[in-house]
Amino acid sequence: MLQSLSVVLERNTRLDGTFTTEPYEVAWAREARWFVRVLDMEGVDACLEAVTQISPDGLHWCDLNDEGIRLSDRGLATLPAREFGGWLRLKGSVTGNAAMAKVMVYLVLKS
Amino acid sequence: MPAVHQATVTAPSHFAPRHGDFRLSRFNPLDRILAYDDFNSGTHGWVELLGNYDGQSNLDTVDDHMRDFRPPQLSSCSFFDVGTHGAMSGTYALKVATRPEAGHTAVAIRRLTMAGRGRVQFETFFTFKAEAASEENDAAAQAGGGQWDGNTHPSETQFGAFTIATDICDTVRYHCVARYLNTDLGNHLQRQWVYPSVPEPTPREHLEGKANLDRLADFTAPNPEDWHPFGDAQELCYNEVPTKVNWHYLRWQIDTATRSNVELQVNDRIYDMREIPVPPYDEPYGSLGNLLNFYVSARTHTNVRNFLFLDSVLISVDW
Numbered sequence: 001m002l003q004s005l006s007v008v009l010e011r012n013t014r015l016d017g018t019f020t021t022e023p024y025e026v027a028w029a030r031e032a033r034w035f036v037r038v039l040d041m042e043g044v045d046a047c048l049e050a051v052t053q054i055s056p057d058g059l060h061w062c063d064l065n066d067e068g069i070r071l072s073d074r075g076l077a078t079l080p081a082r083e084f085g086g087w088l089r090l091k092g093s094v095t096g097n098a099a100m101a102k103v104m105v106y107l108v109l110k111s
Numbered sequence: 112m113p114a115v116h117q118a119t120v121t122a123p124s125h126f127a128p129r130h131g132d133f134r135l136s137r138f139n140p141l142d143r144i145l146a147y148d149d150f151n152s153g154t155h156g157w158v159e160l161l162g163n164y165d166g167q168s169n170l171d172t173v174d175d176h177m178r179d180f181r182p183p184q185l186s187s188c189s190f191f192d193v194g195t196h197g198a199m200s201g202t203y204a205l206k207v208a209t210r211p212e213a214g215h216t217a218v219a220i221r222r223l224t225m226a227g228r229g230r231v232q233f234e235t236f237f238t239f240k241a242e243a244a245s246e247e248n249d250a251a252a253q254a255g256g257g258q259w260d261g262n263t264h265p266s267e268t269q270f271g272a273f274t275i276a277t278d279i280c281d282t283v284r285y286h287c288v289a290r291y292l293n294t295d296l297g298n299h300l301q302r303q304w305v306y307p308s309v310p311e312p313t314p315r316e317h318l319e320g321k322a323n324l325d326r327l328a329d330f331t332a333p334n335p336e337d338w339h340p341f342g343d344a345q346e347l348c349y350n351e352v353p354t355k356v357n358w359h360y361l362r363w364q365i366d367t368a369t370r371s372n373v374e375l376q377v378n379d380r381i382y383d384m385r386e387i388p389v390p391p392y393d394e395p396y397g398s399l400g401n402l403l404n405f406y407v408s409a410r411t412h413t414n415v416r417n418f419l420f421l422d423s424v425l426i427s428v429d430w
Contacts, residue, residue: 003152003153005153005154005185007159007182008159008182009182011161011170011178011179012170012171012178022181022208022210023208024182024184025184025185025186025187025189025206027187027189027195027202028185028187028202028203056191057189057190057191058189058191058242059191059242059243059245059247059248060191060245060247061247086187086189086195
């Protein structure tokens with residue numbers, strides 16, 4: 001039987017401006033999927049965007065690819081990742097006038 | 112100033128190999144093994160501790176100091192300088208990692224119940240590290256850092272504390288707790304085992320207005336004056352830099368028949384813990400029949416991520 005693991009990297013967290021999630025080790029996993037759930041969004045023209053970042057060491061980071069998620073209202077978005085090496089995080093921003101997004105960020109991993 | 116407990120320090124007893132299985136022969140289990148957690152095959156039930164929430168699943172009702180204990184990771188112990196260090200056995204260890212924020216605590220918990228009363232023993236091979244410095248994390252400029260003297264690395268004084276603990280209820284609820292206080296809150300090396308003299312604040316106490324703790328409060332015992340030393344200071348093998356991993360043996364025994372600590376062995380030291388108090392809650396708790404939880408935590412005293420790594424865990428009992 002293969003392994004799987006779901007973790008919650010942000011829990012009812014209020015995001016504004018730019019953000020990164022904490023580094024998470026995933027060397028054992030072959031595939032990953034982000035779920036970003038926006039519980040509340042405030043501000044004018046508010047929008048949350050994020051991309052997957054990878055790292056060789058948990059210290060230095062680059063984007064995995066051009067794929068990303070975009071949410072401008074409450075809801076759930078998802079983003080897959082493969083061939084990512086040993087570490088994953090999300091890098092993103094909440095833009096808009098006095099904008100804030102309250103989020104849950106899940107990472108689901110499978111070997 | 113609280114009294115210092117001078118625990119008896121004796122040489123470790125000789126344990127004859129009790130298991131033909133080489134994976135278990137490095138442990139000294141009691142008669143019945145409840146759990147053997149080899150993190151090459153998953154997290155084995157170790158999960159992030161989270162405070163309780165209301166009937167609408169509204170996580171805003173979780174206590175501020177119990178809502179961000181971070182999910183444990185299956186770590187290959189990989190570092191910027193050498194790549195994958197690996198675990199003591201195989202590739203993966205369980206990693207408990209704080210945020211890079213002074214006062215942040217990361218907690219992983221394992222949930223069991225008791226089928227009897229008597230001795231309960233938690234064994235692990237562990238190590239602890241502060242995150243190596245980088246341009247992004249700016250660890251070198253954070254409190255506890257300093258000059259490298261060619262031997263001791265400033266990273267060592269950027270690791271705060273790690274804790275092993277239980278949450279037990281047999282009609283009376285109580286916690287047995289042991290913490291390695293590597294540095295004090297001023298980032299000065301202490302290398303001292305300590306215990307709390309008060310029970311852990313609970314969500315119900317918050318709901319009843321008896322406790323309301325800050326997001327970064329030390330949830331096991333928030334007041335530093337409630338932590339007391341036992342035994343002599345013990346230098347562990349940090350091994351100079353933040354990217355070398357040396358595994359330490361830890362064996363901690365309690366007695367659920369007497370609701371007491373018994374002893375703590377860490378490498379070549381055995382601390383007699385029988386006289387170290389285990390404060391019970393004054394009031395009864397429901398829904399916790401035969402509760403037997405173990406948790407481990409890492410707590411940083413500076414704006415640098417702190418990591419506690421467990422290669423493997425073995426929990427055994429004599430019932």
